[in-house]
Each structure stands twice: as C-alpha cells, then as structure tokens.
Amino acid sequence: xxxxxxxxxxxxxxxxxxxxxxxxxxxxxxxxGAVDLIYCRMASSGGVEGGxxxxxxxxxxxxxxxQIEQLKRVRESSRYLIPIGSCAVxxxxxAIKSMQNELDMEKSVYADVSVINSVRPHAVDEYxxxxxxxxGCPIGDRDLFELVTSILLGKKRADLLKYCVCVECxxxxxxxxxxxxxxxxxxxxVNAGCGALCPSNDRPCYACWGPMDDANTHALAQQFEKMGLxxxxxxxxxxxxxxxxxxxxxxxxxxE
Numbered sequence: 001x002x003x004x005x006x007x008x009x010x011x012x013x014x015x016x017x018x019x020x021x022x023x024x025x026x027x028x029x030x031x032x033g034a035v036d037l038i039y040c041r042m043a044s045s046g047g048v049e050g051g052x053x054x055x056x057x058x059x060x061x062x063x064x065x066x067q068i069e070q071l072k073r074v075r076e077s078s079r080y081l082i083p084i085g086s087c088a089v090x091x092x093x094x095a096i097k098s099m100q101n102e103l104d105m106e107k108s109v110y111a112d113v114s115v116i117n118s119v120r121p122h123a124v125d126e127y128x129x130x131x132x133x134x135x136g137c138p139i140g141d142r143d144l145f146e147l148v149t150s151i152l153l154g155k156k157r158a159d160l161l162k163y164c165v166c167v168e169c170x171x172x173x174x175x176x177x178x179x180x181x182x183x184x185x186x187x188x189x190v191n192a193g194c195g196a197l198c199p200s201n202d203r204p205c206y207a208c209w210g211p212m213d214d215a216n217t218h219a220l221a222q223q224f225e226k227m228g229l230x231x232x233x234x235x236x237x238x239x240x241x242x243x244x245x246x247x248x249x250x251x252x253x254x255x256e
C-alpha cells in the first residue's frame with residue numbers, strides 16, 4: 001500500500017510541538033514508519049513544500065502575510081489540515097501582542113517598520129478550514145496518537161476531552177491549589193488533556209491548553225479579585241496563552 005504523505009509546517013512558535021512530534025512521543029517509530037514525511041523544515045533536507053499531502057500538520061500562530069499565503073496553498077494541496085499545539089489552535093504566546101496596536105508593537109522592536117510584513121496574530125482556523133485540532137503546549141501524546149492512527153486506519157477518532165483541568169486533578173487525587181493553597185489557578189476554565197501536570201506538582205495551571213467550551217471565566221476572574229490579584233494580574237492570567245479566544249478575551253477587556 002502507498003504510505004500516506006505528511007507535511008509539517010511551522011509558523012510563529014517555539015517549535016516545541018515539532019520536538020514533541022519527532023523526538024519525544026513514544027509512538028514515533030510506529031507512526032512515522034507508516035507514513036512518508038515529505039516536508040518538514042526541522043529535518044535536515046526540508047522536503048517538498050508543494051505536496052500533495054494526505055495530512056498537513058500546522059504548528060504556530062499566523063503573524064505574517066507570507067504565512068497566510070503559504071497556509072492557503074497548503075490547504076489546497078492537503079486532504080486533512082490539522083493545527084497542532086496552543087499557538088496554532090489558540091494563538092499561544094505570540095497572541096499576547098494582540099492586546100496592543102500592531103504598528104506600536106512593530107515600532108517597539110524594529111527601527112524600520114517599512115520592511116515588516118506582520119499582522120495581528122491569529123489561529124490557523126481564522127484563515128483556512130481545519131479538519132481537527134491537537135491542543136497542548138506541547139501537543140498531548142494521547143491525542144496525537146489517536147488522531148494520526150485514526151486517519152491512517154480510516155476509523156472514527158475519539159473525541160478530545162471536553163472537561164476542565166480540575167477533573168484531571170480530581171482523578172489524580174490532587175489537593176486543589178486554588179482552594180487549599182490559595183493559588184490563582186486557571187484549571188477551572190482550561191481544557192483538560194495535560195494530565196493536570198502543573199497542579200500535580202503544586203503549581204497553579206497556566207492555561208496553556210486554552211479555554212474549555214462554556215468556561216465560566218467571569219466567575220474565576222471574580223475569584224481572583226477576591227484573592228487580591230490586581231486588575232493587571234487578572235488580565236495577564238487570561239492573555240498569556242489564548243488572548244485571541246473569545247472566552248478569555250472578554251474577561252481581559254473587562255479588566256483592562
């Protein structure tokens with residue numbers, strides 16, 4: 001049988017999801033042994049950008065006009081296009097600048113902004129149709145393996161987890177860092193999937209997986225206020241990883 005053709009494209013991000021994909025996920029040999037990786041800039045030879053691809057994995061937020069144009073070309077030549085990681089799905093760290101005027105941000109970095117081609121940061125699905133999402137910072141091993149094998153085998157994939165990080169804490173028997181430790185934890189409004197990594201180590205959740213559906217963000221912001229956080233600290237909590245998402249952006253605007 002002909003192996004499925006995969007392309008991996010990186011935009012504005014730290015490349016952590018590609019490292020997870022290539023080096024750290026435990027199923028890497030069985031997954032990549034079953035596909036042809038025909039484009040990946042992190043690989044020494046890069047590969048063929050034009051496709052066609054059976055699966056295109058997109059890492060990073062979109063912050064540049066050239067990225068937009070390439071992304072659209074990749075969409076046209078791909079059967080499945082999947083944003084991977086918080087930057088591609090929720091804007092991630094690059095989206096912090098979305099709270100400021102774009103030109104002001106450019107001038108704070110570059111002496112000559114006439115050669116800059118940047119745009120306000122967006123997630124991949126703002127520009128093209130996507131076929132699935134892989135959340136995480138970096139992407140979760142469970143969801144990565146489930147998605148790729150489901151596509152390869154032509155079976156229905158398991159749904160992404162629909163509950164918040166607090167549920168994962170309960171399943172692990174963790175002491176609640178928000179209630180017991182009085183720490184400003186974002187767990188009640190953040191999509192599960194990380195295994196409650198930070199709370200399991202007595203650290204508050206930083207919201208790197210982005211908002212869960214129907215998150216009660218206003219209630220959590222009010223709780224932070226009662227705990228003594230300043231308005232600026234609350235804004236920072238809700239804009240660190242997913243400031244372009246409506247669920248978090250509304251709270252950030254309210255407390256600016």
